[in-house]
Amino acid sequence: MAVRYALALLAGILFAGFCALGTWQVKRLFWKLDLIERVEQRVHAPATDAPGPAAWASVTQQTDEYRHVRLSGTYLPIFNTLVQATTALGSGYWLVTPLRLADGSTVLINRGFVPRRESIGASTPAGIVEIDGLLRISETGGGFLRENSPATQHWYSRDVAAIGASHMLSNVAPYFVDAKAKSETAADAPVGGLTVISFHNSHLVYALTWFALALMVAGITWWIVREDKRRRARRAGGNSTQESDHAGQD
Numbered sequence: 001m002a003v004r005y006a007l008a009l010l011a012g013i014l015f016a017g018f019c020a021l022g023t024w025q026v027k028r029l030f031w032k033l034d035l036i037e038r039v040e041q042r043v044h045a046p047a048t049d050a051p052g053p054a055a056w057a058s059v060t061q062q063t064d065e066y067r068h069v070r071l072s073g074t075y076l077p078i079f080n081t082l083v084q085a086t087t088a089l090g091s092g093y094w095l096v097t098p099l100r101l102a103d104g105s106t107v108l109i110n111r112g113f114v115p116r117r118e119s120i121g122a123s124t125p126a127g128i129v130e131i132d133g134l135l136r137i138s139e140t141g142g143g144f145l146r147e148n149s150p151a152t153q154h155w156y157s158r159d160v161a162a163i164g165a166s167h168m169l170s171n172v173a174p175y176f177v178d179a180k181a182k183s184e185t186a187a188d189a190p191v192g193g194l195t196v197i198s199f200h201n202s203h204l205v206y207a208l209t210w211f212a213l214a215l216m217v218a219g220i221t222w223w224i225v226r227e228d229k230r231r232r233a234r235r236a237g238g239n240s241t242q243e244s245d246h247a248g249q250d
Contacts, residue, residue, distance in 0.1 A: 007221075007224070011218075015214050015217045018211070018214035021206075022209075022210035022211040025203045025204075026207045029201070029203035042066050042067045043068060043197060044068070046068065047069055047070040048067070049069065051069075051173070053171065059135075059137075061137045064175070065137050066134050067135040068134060069133065069134070069177060070133075071107060072101070072102075072131065073100050073101040073107070074127065074129070075097050075109075075125060075126075076169075079098050079169065080095060080097050080120050080122075081108075081120075081153065081155060081166075081167075082114070082155065083096055083156070088194060089191060090115065093113070093114050093120075094110050094112070094158065095190040096108050098172075099131065105171045106164070106169050106171055106172045107172075107177060108160055108176040110176055110178045111179050111183070111189075111192060112179060112181075112189070112193070113192075122189060123188055123189060125184060125186075131183065132183065133179040133192070136178055138159055139157035139159055141157060141159070142156045142159070143156030148162055150165070158176055160172060160175065160176055178195045180193045
């Protein structure tokens with residue numbers, strides 16, 4: 001009897017747990033769909049001024065990632081940085097150049113894709129330039145199984161703070177901007193506009209998996225209870241027959 005109660009309690013806990021996980025994934029699904037919709041609206045909205053120093057503290061991935069922004073300033077090509085990249089054009093590098101704004105602050109601009117390390121010296125527009133692009137949140141920590149090496153200038157992620165510190169830049173924005181396509185016209189200019197906007201969304205699959213496991217627990221529990229009742233019924237029937245035989249012999 002104690003074993004049956006223990007099994008029933010375990011089945012109840014598993015069923016409730018799987019249902020809770022499934023429900024949580026459904027909530028995550030609707031959150032992800034809402035996020036995708038908001039990002040699409042940001043990308044296709046008219047460009048707005050990039051957040052200035054006063055607003056940097058409030059910039060977050062949830063509220064600002066992929067915002068269509070504009071800004072102007074002067075490139076600092078002596079601080080060009082190459083970040084390893086894999087794009088639709090193949091493997092190569094992002095060419096990241098600091099942009100010094102009129103207020104003295106600095107924003108890193110991902111000017112686009114270049115195929116070779118030698119392209120770090122690509123022609124840079126002189127004077128004040130207008131940048132139109134998408135706001136991106138700093139990518140910390142390096143790439144998959146590879147850490148950024150500021151000392152050797154080998155970069156696998158666009159880590160704004162680390163890149164700025166490696167060049168001893170001050171007042172650097174906590175985000176970078178992916179420049180849109182055709183923002184530069186020189187023959188060796190980096191290719192912009194390659195931002196990939198993609199969100200992994202498997203929450204529906206996860207939800208169905210958890211609910212399926214909950215149904216499996218419920219089904220197995222029902223089968224065990226039914227078989228247990230049948231065994232007890234057969235046992236009770238056998239005992240009744242034996243008692244009848246004994247009564248007849250008496």
